[in-house]
Amino acid sequence: MNKIKNSIDFFATRKSISVKNLKYPGPNQNQTMKILKNALRVPDHGKLEPWRIVLITEDCKKNYISIMEQRGKEINIDPLKIEKSKINLLTAPLIIAVICSPLTDSKIPEIEQVLSCGALCMNVLNNFLANGWGANWLTGWMVNDNELGKLAFNNSKNEFVAGYIYVGSYEETNPDRPRPLIEKKISYYKKKL
Numbered sequence: 001m002n003k004i005k006n007s008i009d010f011f012a013t014r015k016s017i018s019v020k021n022l023k024y025p026g027p028n029q030n031q032t033m034k035i036l037k038n039a040l041r042v043p044d045h046g047k048l049e050p051w052r053i054v055l056i057t058e059d060c061k062k063n064y065i066s067i068m069e070q071r072g073k074e075i076n077i078d079p080l081k082i083e084k085s086k087i088n089l090l091t092a093p094l095i096i097a098v099i100c101s102p103l104t105d106s107k108i109p110e111i112e113q114v115l116s117c118g119a120l121c122m123n124v125l126n127n128f129l130a131n132g133w134g135a136n137w138l139t140g141w142m143v144n145d146n147e148l149g150k151l152a153f154n155n156s157k158n159e160f161v162a163g164y165i166y167v168g169s170y171e172e173t174n175p176d177r178p179r180p181l182i183e184k185k186i187s188y189y190k191k192k193l
């Protein structure tokens, strides 16, 4: 766990840590739950809580990997991609599957529920980073294949994995990537008519 910054410095410098730079130890159960409790504080129109989280911890990691490998072979995922997924899963001490569970019979549009789930993913990522852990939000074939979500997490018909957040300690950090130019991305509304 690295040094904790004040919130202004944190947001000015925050960046994900590549999975290859993640190391053991990961956060223990108490640390994980404390961070996740805060991460659950996300905007949620209609208070539907259209998401849930499954933690893949050390004791069950091998089991998830074997389900992932079997499913990957079944649907002809490139063996190199399966191996890469396995290496990522073995490298990170903690993997967090964020599952989107939109209600289809709600007056709140599904897109807003999915956006709330995206906000949750970001909040999980940022809360681990803010607490001095390394973390990275990845998707790829393990997300795109809904059947894997059903097999591993008992996802219902409406549910899908929004992302996997890989968490661990780190020493090395990857260089920062180019960041958006404020003048290209932000403008003032101009009067119309």
Ligand SMILES: Cc1cc2nc3c(=O)[nH]c(=O)nc-3n(C[C@H](O)[C@H](O)[C@H](O)COP(=O)(O)O)c2cc1C
Pocket: 014, 015, 016, 017, 136, 137, 138, 139, 140, 163
């Ligand atoms: C929804 C989503 C899915 C992503 N999936 C992948 C992925 O599968 N593989 C990858 O290399 N990067 C993926 N990325 C990008 C990584 O999270 C990347 O490390 C991130 O852009 C770092 O940004 P940050 O430093 O601002 O946190 C994804 C990003 C998002 C938002």
